Amino acid sequence: MTVRVVVVDDEPHGVRGILARLAGRTNVNVVAQCAGGREAVAAIRQHRPDLVFLDVQMPEVDGFEVLRQLRAEERPRVIFVTAFDRHAVRAFEMQPVDYLLKPIDDRRFEEALERAIAAIRSADDRLVVKLRDRVVFVRKAEIDWLGSEGDYVRVYAGGQSWLVRGPISSVESDLGSRDFLRIHRSTIVNVERICEVRPFDDGAGAVVLRDGKRLRFGRTYRDAIDRLVRR
Numbered sequence: 001m002t003v004r005v006v007v008v009d010d011e012p013h014g015v016r017g018i019l020a021r022l023a024g025r026t027n028v029n030v031v032a033q034c035a036g037g038r039e040a041v042a043a044i045r046q047h048r049p050d051l052v053f054l055d056v057q058m059p060e061v062d063g064f065e066v067l068r069q070l071r072a073e074e075r076p077r078v079i080f081v082t083a084f085d086r087h088a089v090r091a092f093e094m095q096p097v098d099y100l101l102k103p104i105d106d107r108r109f110e111e112a113l114e115r116a117i118a119a120i121r122s123a124d125d126r127l128v129v130k131l132r133d134r135v136v137f138v139r140k141a142e143i144d145w146l147g148s149e150g151d152y153v154r155v156y157a158g159g160q161s162w163l164v165r166g167p168i169s170s171v172e173s174d175l176g177s178r179d180f181l182r183i184h185r186s187t188i189v190n191v192e193r194i195c196e197v198r199p200f201d202d203g204a205g206a207v208v209l210r211d212g213k214r215l216r217f218g219r220t221y222r223d224a225i226d227r228l229v230r231r
Contacts, residue, residue: 001124003117006032006047008040008063009055009081014102018053018081021109027117037061041069048173049076050120056082056091067094072130077119079112127174129155129162136162140179144193144209146171148186181224183207183217191228199225 005028009015015033022028032043038061044052056063063082067075080091083102091099097119098112127143129136143157152163153171164171172180172188181191189207196208203219217225 001121002027002029003051003120004047004049005030006034006040006043006049006052006076008034008037008043008052008058008066010035010058011055014055014081017104021104021106022113028113037063037066040066044070044076045074048074048170051077051079051097051116053079053081054096056080056087057084064090064094077116079116127155127164127171129164131162138162140175141190141192143180143190144211145187145189145213145215146180147188181228183215183221183225185218185220187215187217189215194228197225197229 005022007015007018007030019030022030031047031049034040034043037058054063054066063080078096080096080099081102085101088099097116100108100112125140126137127140129138138155138157143155146153146155148168152165153168155162155164168186168188172182179191180188182188193209194207195210197205199205203222204217205225206214206216208214
């Protein structure tokens, strides 16, 4: 599992210090570096990171305001970084993974990072479905398939279904597992549910799930089906 990280600090040496500590880690991918709060909000929405190292005190838009501008489903896990311990109480109201004081102690940095990675891994086997009056956690292993419905994706699991807001590409990224295969521009399937593949002469075809559900795959996804067959 690779953790996608955004680093936010208005001081260049602050960014460099975190990047230096993350360098060489094969399980961490820094997807963006930001020098301010507005830039951070845009980067988080664009890259959907797992973790953000977020400076608290920045001009115009501080670290707290960054999180306030994000919807709940957009918020990644956060490690606050600041030179001032007076922000600690307010910071922990935002439920961060950790809170690092500058100058950053190497041991504390490692502890915070490992705590964040452990938290991300523990939640990685669930898909979070936010409903109007509650939040449902669906185990990814129990999902049968997913299909686009306008601005939503319907998740089918164990005879039930739920709607998740957003494009199917975003949900596909959230699934983040080779156990799920995109077989059509509007369909993702749990490969463990596939019991039969039926290719058509035109390059398209269909897969049949254990419950008898038949899902068509497009010609542009034929290579993915072929790779699945060769596994």
